[in-house]
Amino acid sequence: MTKKIKLKDTLNEFLFNQIKNDPDYQQWSLDFEMPAFITDNLSRTLRDYQIEAVKHFIYLFESGEMQKAKHILFNMATGTGKTLTMAAIVLYLYEWGYRNFVFLVHQVQIKQQALANFTDPNFDKYLFKKQIKFNGKTTPTKAIERFEDSKRSGINFMFFSTQMLYERINHPKENSISTEDFVKNDTIIIADEAHRLNVNTKKKTEVADENNWETAVQSVLHANPKNLLLEFTATVDLKNENIHKKYKDKLVYKYDFLAFNKDGYSKQVAFLYNNETQIADQKRLLIVNAVVLSEYRRLLAEREMGVAINPVVLIKSVKIAQSEEDRAFFHKVISSLRAEDLKHLERMAEEKKDLFDTQSLMIAQMFYWLKSAKANLATTQDTTGLGAFIAHIKERFSENNTMIYNSKTKEKAELLPLLDSPKNTIRAIFSVNALNEGWDVLSLYDIVHFDISESKKVSLQDIQLIGRGARLYPYQLPKSYHRDDLFSGDNAYGTDPFKRKFDQNPNDNGRMLETFYYHFVKTGTFLENLQKDLLGEGIISEGVEKRTIHLKPKFLESQTYQKGFVLVNRQEFRSKNTQSDIDLTFNRQIIASSYKLHTHTLTDKEQNTALSTLSYKTIKISAKYFSRHLLYKALILAENGFFRLNNLKKHIMGISSIDEMIDIYLPKYDIKYGHVQGKDIDDLSAHEKLQMLIGSILPEVRKAIDKYLPIVKGSSLFTPKPLSAIFQKQKNIYLVAYPTINEQGEKTFIAPDERAKAQSSHDKEELQYAVNTADWYAYSENYGTSEEKRFVKFIASQIDKLKQTYKNAEIYLIRNELDYYLFNIEDGRRFSPDYMMIINDVQNKQMYYQCLFEPKGGHLLQKDDWKEQALINLENLSQIKFDCNHFGEYQEIKCLGFEFFNSDTKKHSEFAQGFHDKLL
Template sequence: MATGSGKTLMMVGLILYLYQKGYRNFLFFVNSTNIIDKTRDNFLNDTSIKYLFNKTISFDDKKIILHEVDNFQTTDNDNINICFETIQGLHSRLNTPRENSLTYEDFQDQKIVLISDEAHHINVETKSGKQLSKEEREEINRNNPYILNKYAPRLIFDYSLKDLRLDGYSKEVKVLQTDAELFERALQAVLLSQYRRKIFEKNGQIIKPVILFKSKTINESKNFQEQFIRGMTNLTSNKLGEIEANAKDEFLKKIFEYLADNDISLDNFIIELKEDFSAEKTLSVNSKEESEEKQLAVNTLEDPNNEYRAIFAVDKLNEGWDVLNLFDIVRLYDTRDAKNNQPGPTTIKEAQLIGRGARYCPFKINDTDDPSKRKFDRDLQNEMRICEELYYHSNYNPRYIQELNSALIKTGIIPDTTTKRKLTIKKEFKNTEFYNSGLLFLNQQEKHSRDDVFELSSTIRNFPYEATLRTNINLSRDLFENQIKEGELRLQTAKKALYKFEFYSFSNLKKWFPNLEKLEDFIKNEKYLGGVKITVSGLESQLQELKPEDEINILTKTIGQITASLAFNSPEFRGSKEFRHILLKEKIADKELNFALNENCFGTSEEKYFVKYIDRIYDKLQAKYDQIYLVRNERFFKLYNFEDGKSFEPDYVLFLRRKKPAKKLYYQVFIEPKGAYLKEKEDWKQKFLVALKEEHKIEKL
């Protein structure tokens, strides 16, 4: 799994799954004490912002407790027992037994789950038969053919860093070069970091960006930290004035333009910088002797109460560092170690560190946004783009940058080649009266009390849920209706499945569905779970009479999906039926877009066929209408579903002005060409668009 794709969360899921399979004892081992401290916090500290289990863990109405243990000799067979160890510590314990320590006897006749994190460190001997250097041992990875051959038969799923980036779940990475002295290089990162913080705050996000200053040696790191603190303490407006006067980079110009536009003087800006980057808000994490307090601080940088802005390090954070609000990495040395035009071990390590820093920092601007995904890939002019980018600051060294880019492409964190393309409104359209004074009517997302909610949203209720028992023989059957004799048993089974989720306590359900009278109505009524259909695949004999355990597994899976959908679609919003006008030219304008070179940026096959279709019937339309304009919606505007406020961006809007009668009459038609494979899953869009004709209300002009 790519860094930042949820590896630790996967471990938590596996622990709960294996508990259900009868396992109670779990050994977590890794090569680094730092990773153990971080994982222990994620697994056991329910006050941590990164705690991954539910506050209450229960199976079949029985509460489960997580215990940290030193060995498995007298463990609790009702609860989850976890032992944390380093690989080195585990080896020492097993071969030099001590009291209350793990021994080989702990593993005899015991069901124990071994969780090996950062597992490439245990593959040193697999790489090849020769003696390995320290650098080679550290750079072993899955791409090595020996490692790949070893694990290929066991590989379940491969989610690479490239896939993570392409799916929008990482920051984008930019490499900035400067020939400035070290403190000036650092100061540029500070200015950028503070500007990013202001953009976050302007858009209602309380997120504190963090900078990592990376040195070659511990002494160099300590010395630069002192230099940095002195430089920030003595910073003057004259210094910032010099930077502004010499600013050639686009990002530096934006910072000073923002200050001027918002009437922030350089003197006031310096007061901010000195406060936010004062000595007590810098943190060194270099030596093995760093205190436990610092280890926790560096792993909770997203916490609102954690005020550290600048981290100074050498190698301590290369693995196991899960900070999401890291937006700048400053390289404080200028060496290269390439051989035969190939990136050396240091450059590869730096690329891997950049990969860790590229973890996405979640936020929502609109209530329907996915907080975990990039939102501004195609909108290069949006000021929020900087909040989805990681900047790597280095000395001006074209050969090194070329080597680093090669390593970043190899790891998949940046595309091979990208290109910017301008999306331009046609001049003949821009010059029309319609473009300059015509109107676009859009609805709004609005809050509501849910007092008028009498059903589960149709987008959730009509989703094609699927479950597989064994084969590909399909039989659609409604599991919530009493279609078999054991109707009472079915109700109890559904209740058991619901009870696995804290969400379905009746008091919580009432918040979402105020008109529910009792839990049984939620289960049986056609407007709630009673209207949900599940397609079950299995042998015909299995489908004739589902076993209770199969039934509850199917229901639990489906209810889990429903819960996730409910949580994602906020219950507080819906789409207004009133459509308000806005000048067309204020919404539809020129845009600059960013594409991977091999990306198809001209639309899907359905979209192309649709445009050809409009072209083919254009003469027929001209017989009825004065003006005909088909406009591509390249993330210019959204519509909001009446039922749940869920947003979507129709691909096209067709404007038509009728010749007769004399009174001006406009048609505004939203169009979304879709492939057949999306017919069921996105059926809600079809129903919403059809409903527009009857249910829309136009704001009076």
């Protein structure tokens, strides 16, 4: 029996943690910017965790140690966008000279999906821009069968099932690929669902058997020193001793479903089950429940949220032979559906217990909404709206809108990749196990489990399928959604289309669009075991807990609350450029070279030798070195159209022609040109100069323009709004419990984390402080992170000094629970500082200070550095427009931002010094 390993003892030894904790990587990461040839050529934006995965790979690849990047594994949960990460790495490797990419899959439908994702520009989920451009030249993607068909200027993909690769390698035929092809051609092998590559590795001892494709893949990998194997999987059994050993130095990035869930990218998973005894009624109830919730979700999305979606229901039959019978029964139920069929759901809604009884609350909301004016279903004859609602169900779930997909019957298979399209009409799919892996659909919202046996057990397939359904369908809430004003504190909805919107509003009926339902008959211990396994995978959370805080009576009675204000700014398009903006953008040095150093092909010694032979001189982007015709051509070809006049006008106000760019702005740069002997600037051909402009100089110009002249910025003008309109008298905080590993390496469920603990009664002395009785703390309690609680204790240590400095002023610290937002003046990005302190001279009106603070854990300092700069810049960049008639006359009004508060000794002393300098 294979030995099982405790991961807690060895996880830090894995490659991904070695990289993350490497000081060299951390320093490198500070200056890293994702190459424009990646971001400009992808059809969608990389998420933070995908960027981190690509960064890990690039760092490893460019480390100069080729063998480290030769065979690596990305362990990313189902639905986290492995294919987009693959596409980003493909673009990166293309830039480094790779042209041939072999894509390995193990199922036919996954192969077809991958083929469309990577090579069909007309496919909705094509991963690249319709026109991929490198150095101004269009780069096609192409599916090929043989290396002979490879295009040197293109990105060439070969798609093989795992069995096909094995057959081609071990039984070569004429005009077919062989091992020799992989010797001659530098090749990247991308293995999807790569846990299936471990045929031999899973065995306790290696078996001398060449007849498996793990061995075939390894032979391809080692046929050429430059060949790379990039594995991607959601499933890797690191507790298996042999798997653990194999991947310890190969696991380059790990992002599990728990992290995915915590970051808000997944749907919430709910269960709707019944305990009926008659078999026909059991199945009928399951069908009714699923189609009712599905069609309610579609109508709600369309009529209240402005989102076009056709939610899919998957009916999971026990056996393939039953799929047709189950489909026939399904349509019998649909054709005979009537209002009385919804009575059991109405009873469930009436029996709701509390806010977190997900089943009953959301169903109660459904019946209320169906008869509302927003639904537009109810009439004077049918005040419940159920008649029109059932008519919608019958139309949308007609026989033309359902299909069967299993290993024997692949009806309408061409529609599988199109299910997320708003034009999709398929609403129900009948299957067994054929769609457990590799099925890319985000509009799956309901799964009906037709196994009604007493002895049914939870299978890995159940978990995989629920994980697939738990991926969030991206959507954007309309600005008008339950929202009177952008700054209204009781409307703290999320704004990221790819994340959940209602974590702080769990009783909002819009949550239906980010809730997945699993429908089944509750028998035996099935539900308990299912929940246990899903908790273990991080697919569901332990539950939701509510904490309530309220503004203290003394604060409500204060002048600050009743007559005070907060200073707010808005997002706006760039309307002018200051001389400082122009200087920062163009009066810069750019290091350029016609010589490209590919570190992955050279040793450190060779790199140093090559660099030592470079000579440097300073040149200008001017007629002396570059002809006008050449500059025109470079500006047209570089950076995917960034330098076209229509785009430049959005960044550089008043520019009227490309000639101005050439004559006024580009000559401001100093170009430090590095060259080898015989490649001085005057020795270069026109083509070489063009390539240097496109490949080295203009990408740096673009970076500077993006950074210092962004199209969108935050207004520097701040205007007052009544403080009482921003901060709610009572605020609910919703906290989710997630699994965690305790000191013994066991998985436990903490409900929930530090934010659940009140600071006034905290069990740790270093975090405990009686904010509930502090006259300067506005809310009744502080449920913050440990860093936030340390910040409050810091303010407590300074409050007497503040009162001495600002005699007779009202001083209040207010926890900002997504009530107040600030737009970064430089680039318009929105964020919500954690704390606001008001210092209000109510008697003499000498001053009114709004002070904004952000306590920040060490792991976020680098990522959120832009927020810190936005806060620090407020004092110098903000201008305040004020109506004295409404808010009173003050001699001095300031909007102050401070460095991040962090309890690390060095960072803490910097914050304390800044606090003292600005306020004391």
